[in-house]
Amino acid sequence: MSNTWYLYLFFSAALVFAGLLGLLGKRNLIKLFICIEVVGKGVSLLLLSTGFAKGSMLTAQALVITYIVIEVSLVATALALIINIYRTTRSLDIRGLAKLKG
Amino acid sequence: MILQTALLIGLVVFSVLAILLKDLLRSAIALAVSSLLLGIIFFRMGAPYAGVFEISVVAGLITVLFILTIALVHKGDEVRESRLVNWAFPLAFVVFLVIDALVMKGLIGKVPALASGAESGTFGEVLWKGRTLDLVGQIAVILAGVFAVLALFRKRDKHE
Numbered sequence: 001m002s003n004t005w006y007l008y009l010f011f012s013a014a015l016v017f018a019g020l021l022g023l024l025g026k027r028n029l030i031k032l033f034i035c036i037e038v039v040g041k042g043v044s045l046l047l048l049s050t051g052f053a054k055g056s057m058l059t060a061q062a063l064v065i066t067y068i069v070i071e072v073s074l075v076a077t078a079l080a081l082i083i084n085i086y087r088t089t090r091s092l093d094i095r096g097l098a099k100l101k102g
Numbered sequence: 103m104i105l106q107t108a109l110l111i112g113l114v115v116f117s118v119l120a121i122l123l124k125d126l127l128r129s130a131i132a133l134a135v136s137s138l139l140l141g142i143i144f145f146r147m148g149a150p151y152a153g154v155f156e157i158s159v160v161a162g163l164i165t166v167l168f169i170l171t172i173a174l175v176h177k178g179d180e181v182r183e184s185r186l187v188n189w190a191f192p193l194a195f196v197v198f199l200v201i202d203a204l205v206m207k208g209l210i211g212k213v214p215a216l217a218s219g220a221e222s223g224t225f226g227e228v229l230w231k232g233r234t235l236d237l238v239g240q241i242a243v244i245l246a247g248v249f250a251v252l253a254l255f256r257k258r259d260k261h262e
Contacts, residue, residue: 004103010206011110015117017198022121025187030126030172034133037164038117041140044156045113052147058221058228062236064144064152065229068159069240073247075164079171080254086175093181 008049015042029082029092033075040071106146113139122191124183130168137161151225 019039026032044064051060082092089096116136123129137160144153221228230237 006207006210007107007110009210010202011114013202013206014114014195014199017202018114018118018121018195021191021194025184025191026121027183028126028181030168030175031121031129031181031183034120034129034168037133038121038136041113041117041136044152045140045143048144048147048149048152052149056221057148058223058225059232061149061152061225062229062233064149065155066233066236066240068152068155070243072159072163073243075167076247077250077254079167080251083171083174084254091181092175 005049005053008045008052012042012046012049015039015045027094029085029094032094033078033082037071037075040067043067106143109139109143109146112136113143118195122188126172127169130165130172133168134161134165137165 016039019035019037019042022035022038023032026035044067047063047067048057048060051057051063085097086092089099113136116132116139120129120132120136123132137156141153141157141161144150144156223231
């Protein structure tokens with residue numbers, strides 16, 4: 001069981017790190033949001049694999065489903081926000097938002 | 103186990119592609135493929151409900167939302183990315199993978215994950231009886247999302 005858990009932890013850490021690297025380097029708003037999604041994938045894999053290793057699969061599934069529902073709500077709001085930002089700045093560049101500084 | 107490892111490698115590869123590809127539409131499709139692979143991994147781990155949600159909601163609905171947004175903001179997708187990212191990302195990622203492989207084995211015994219007792223009942227009982235407050239929270243979050251989208255797309259008055 002420990003080897004399987006190691007494998008899942010290894011890959012979920014890789015996903016979270018890839019998402020964080022993208023968040024640090026990318027400038028496109030949609031791309032940044034895709035990076036957040038990748039981090040989320042790593043976290044849900046971590047949740048379920050821990051449930052798998054510790055024998056509490058049903059609770060882990062319930063938590064992952066809760067996370068997915070929250071993710072949908074987050075995506076809808078964030079994409080609406082991105083469309084509104086695009087309407088205002090005519091660009092998806094995150095640096096364009098620096099103009100909003102007071 | 104070999105198939106599961108292959109699926110996990112595919113998941114990471116498509117997620118990295120989603121981050122690195124220049125075309126936003128291709129990025130969204132790569133993200134959808136990675137969600138699909140994650141759903142299959144969930145199925146194979148013995149979590150069919152989470153797998154169904156992952157495939158139908160994340161690979162389906164969220165991809166549609168992404169593609170819709172990309173279609174709406176098509177002219178703005180020529181954002182100039184930093185050149186540093188193109189070579190620094192793969193380098194940092196490979197370095198992290200090596201560190202991850204070396205360190206994670208030692209961390210496993212120290213990860214504070216509770217070893218719960220054997221679970222009884224069905225998934226429905228756990229979700230509806232054990233995690234009732236989660237469901238109330240989910241309803242609140244969905245309503246918050248709906249109101250946020252309504253507020254963001256509200257028509258402006260002529261006087262404003």
